[in-house]
Each structure stands twice: as C-alpha cells, then as structure tokens.
Amino acid sequence: MIADPHTARRDHYADFFGDLPRTGYGVVVGNCQAESVRLVLDTDDLPLLRVPPVYELDAADTARLHEVLAGASALIAQPVKDDYHGLPLGTRQLAASLPPAGRAVTFPIVRFTGLYPFQAALHVPGTEEVPPIVAYHDVRTLAEAGGLPIRDTMGADAVRAEAADSIAELERREQQLDVGVSDLFAAPGFDLVRTVNHPGNAVILEIGGRILRALGRPGEATDPGRPLLDAVHAPREDWVIDAWGLDTAPQPMWRVNGDGVDPGEIREAHLEWYRRNPGFVRGALERLRPTFERWRR
Structure with missing residues (x-):
C-alpha cells in the first residue's frame, strides 16, 4: 500500500516530527543547499535533524520548528527575512527560540553565475x-x-x-x-x-568546515561519498x-x-x-x- 503524501513527508522528516533527543542536537535551516550542509556535518557528537526546506514550511511546521529549537544546541541557518511567508521564520526569529546556551551560525545562499552567464x-x-x-x-x-x-x-x-x-x-x-x-x-x-545555485561537494564541504570553526567545534566536514x-x-x-x-x-x-x-x-x-x-x-x-x-x- 502506498503511503499518502502527508505520511510520506512525516516519515522522511521523522527526526523533526518525532521524539527529540534530550540534548546536544542541532538543526540546519534554509533551502536545498541546507540539507547538503546538514549531510556533511551530521555526527554522533552533533546530530542534525533533517528539516523541510524553509519554503515548504506551513504554520504547523513553523510552530514545531520553534519547539525543536527550544531544546537545540545549535541553529545553522541560511539568511531568511523576518516573517517569511507570513510566518515567524526569519533567522533572528528562529535564533530567539534557542536556549541560552544555544549557538546560531549563519551561512550564505550560494549563487554564482560566472560559469553559466545566461x-x-x-x-x-x-x-x-x-x-x-x-x-x-x-x-x-x-x-x-x-x-x-x-x-x-x-x-x-x-x-x-x-x-x-x-x-x-x-x-x-x-x-x-x-x-x-x-x-x-x-x-x-x-x-x-x-x-547557478547548486554548489558541488567542494563548496559544501568548505562551508561545513567553516561552520564548525564558527561554532568552535573541532574536526572537519565529512564527504558523504556521493555527489550532492x-x-x-x-x-x-x-x-x-x-x-x-x-x-x-x-x-x-x-x-x-x-x-x-x-x-x-x-x-x-x-x-x-x-x-x-x-x-x-x-x-x-x-x-x-x-x-x-x-x-x-
């Protein structure tokens, strides 16, 4: 039996919608590039929950994201303006839901036209x-x-x-x-x-390493062994x-x-x-x- 799209989506983002780790987890928020960054940074020391891309989030998802952030140790985010799509999804709004010891690190949306000028x-x-x-x-x-x-x-x-x-x-x-x-x-x-807006592994890995340094964490980003x-x-x-x-x-x-x-x-x-x-x-x-x-x- 084929699952309906709602169930399939919740299954795909089970860590986000399901029971949360007690402590020590983080989230990466942004567009499709954010999921690739999550993949190269996700470790046992800093498990990163898979979150839907920000442009897919509805009001219920947004409320859940703020709930998730209330227990997170890190928010790794691409810049999002306040009240994006009429929802409190701005980067500053999300960071405000972190606990006092939580860290927020921002990284850019990559877009480069020098190889595809048209x-x-x-x-x-x-x-x-x-x-x-x-x-x-x-x-x-x-x-x-x-x-x-x-x-x-x-x-x-x-x-x-x-x-x-x-x-x-x-x-x-x-x-x-x-x-x-x-x-x-x-x-x-x-x-x-x-x-123009899909960076390769070399860029994603470098972003990941720079995020770790900004968080003050040791180690390097890990290549997943496949093209992102x-x-x-x-x-x-x-x-x-x-x-x-x-x-x-x-x-x-x-x-x-x-x-x-x-x-x-x-x-x-x-x-x-x-x-x-x-x-x-x-x-x-x-x-x-x-x-x-x-x-x-």
Whole structure:
C-alpha cells in the first residue's frame, strides 16, 4: 500500500516530527543547499535533524520548528527575512527560540553565475509555477520570448565581468553572516557549481568546515561519498571554458536525473511555457532589464 503524501513527508522528516533527543542536537535551516550542509556535518557528537526546506514550511511546521529549537544546541541557518511567508521564520526569529546556551551560525545562499552567464533561477511574484524539464531560465530564450535581441555568446571579458558581479553580490550578502564563501570562486571551475545555485561537494564541504570553526567545534566536514545536489547539471559551453582557460571538454547537453536532455528540447518547452505565462515573461524582462541592456546585440 502506498503511503499518502502527508505520511510520506512525516516519515522522511521523522527526526523533526518525532521524539527529540534530550540534548546536544542541532538543526540546519534554509533551502536545498541546507540539507547538503546538514549531510556533511551530521555526527554522533552533533546530530542534525533533517528539516523541510524553509519554503515548504506551513504554520504547523513553523510552530514545531520553534519547539525543536527550544531544546537545540545549535541553529545553522541560511539568511531568511523576518516573517517569511507570513510566518515567524526569519533567522533572528528562529535564533530567539534557542536556549541560552544555544549557538546560531549563519551561512550564505550560494549563487554564482560566472560559469553559466545566461542562466537564471527566477521567481516572479504572482506566478507560482516553474517551467518544464528544468526550473532554470536561459536568458537567451527569455529574450526570444520577449522579442529582444541579445547575444548567443560572450567574450572572455564579459564572462569575467559577470563573474566579478556575482562574487561582489555574494560578498555583499555575506557582510552580516558568520560564514563566507565568495573567496572560493576566485578561480572558477565546474567542480564548484553544477548550476547557478547548486554548489558541488567542494563548496559544501568548505562551508561545513567553516561552520564548525564558527561554532568552535573541532574536526572537519565529512564527504558523504556521493555527489550532492546532483539531480541537474547545466551544459558547459565552449566559450565559457575558453574564457576561463579550463582544461575540460564542453558538455552541450543538460543532465537531468542522470539522463541527457538536449537544450533545444528545453528551449522549445520553455518558449511554449512562456506563451502560456505572459505575466511571468513581463515580470522577468523587467527584473532582468540591466542584463538585457548589457548583452543586447
């Protein structure tokens, strides 16, 4: 008998919804990157409960999270604004539920566009759907949908400028956090990020080690022996490889759950999706206006 989705979800997060350890546990809160950080830090000395990603939490989940934090020794969190989704899920709000001896450490949401300059992970208010096949937008395809002429490739200087802007944004976001990662992207390579917002093991492990040091704990993060955030790999385009002088072969296909997917198939599927969602296209074009100005033909 197949369990209903509610039961399956509670089973998947059994440590969070079930009986808690008496002491000594922690939680990692954030987006999909947070679960990967939890995996490299979870030990017998600091067991870390698996928590649903913050964007999935409802009012009951949020109340449970505050209850869990009341007995936790550590909160490891990506930054979340106060009253996120109308719920007390802000990082400061969560940290306030820790016991007096509890420690809170913040680390950034990793997003780096220097290896995928035309890729965007976008949310437009009022549009909850995501495009088919991959939840990433190719700015070239968006421009086509909006009737805007932009380049198909960039020169090396433009690629490096895009990377510099991306690092500067990471640095800006890190200023109020306990752990930074922007320095890791000074010499870009595809081992660092699989898409603009899915870092590879090398980055996750370094984040984990820096969190341990911020907590004042010994040891290092532990590689789980498998690739993390591995479901989607974006194409590696030859002009990006040339811009960085990388010793790697181009990979023209997307890889989705282990299968190769032709970018042309994704382009056609996304163009159709844009035709059905003109409100998204209008919002995305407005949000990306500086990008289009910079890259237009």
